[in-house]
Amino acid sequence: MDLTGEAASHPIPPRDRPEPGRLTAVTVGEQVIAVANVGGTYYAFQDACTHEECPLSDGDLDGHVVICHCHGGEFDVRTGKPLDGPVYRPLRTFGVTGDGGDVRLML
Ligand code: FES
Numbered sequence: 001m002d003l004t005g006e007a008a009s010h011p012i013p014p015r016d017r018p019e020p021g022r023l024t025a026v027t028v029g030e031q032v033i034a035v036a037n038v039g040g041t042y043y044a045f046q047d048a049c050t051h052e053e054c055p056l057s058d059g060d061l062d063g064h065v066v067i068c069h070c071h072g073g074e075f076d077v078r079t080g081k082p083l084d085g086p087v088y089r090p091l092r093t094f095g096v097t098g099d100g101g102d103v104r105l106m107l
Pocket residue numbers: 049050051052053054068069070071072073085086087
């Protein structure tokens with residue numbers, strides 16, 4: 001958010017975009033955001049797992065589910081909802097706009 005309360009957009013350069021079925025981490029200022037590619041649609045959420053803060057971008061992606069590599073916590077990348085494992089707090093999620101040429105994170 002900027003000072004007006006509006007979401008600020010940050011481009012995700014092509015080199016930082018994950019391939020379908022993969023995850024990457026994108027750093028914007030001091031924030032690290034995980035980006036998932038599910039069948040060509042991008043989803044963005046906090047990279048730190050809500051259990052013990054392991055980076056979710058190092059985890060696995062199974063459809064719309066990200067699986068934390070530390071203790072197996074699972075979240076829905078579309079909503080941040082915890083699904084299984086030792087996690088009970090949701091992830092913060094962020095909007096992603098655009099396709100192909102200009103993909104942007106909304107923070
Ligand atoms: S840190 Fe992710 S499940 Fe424990």
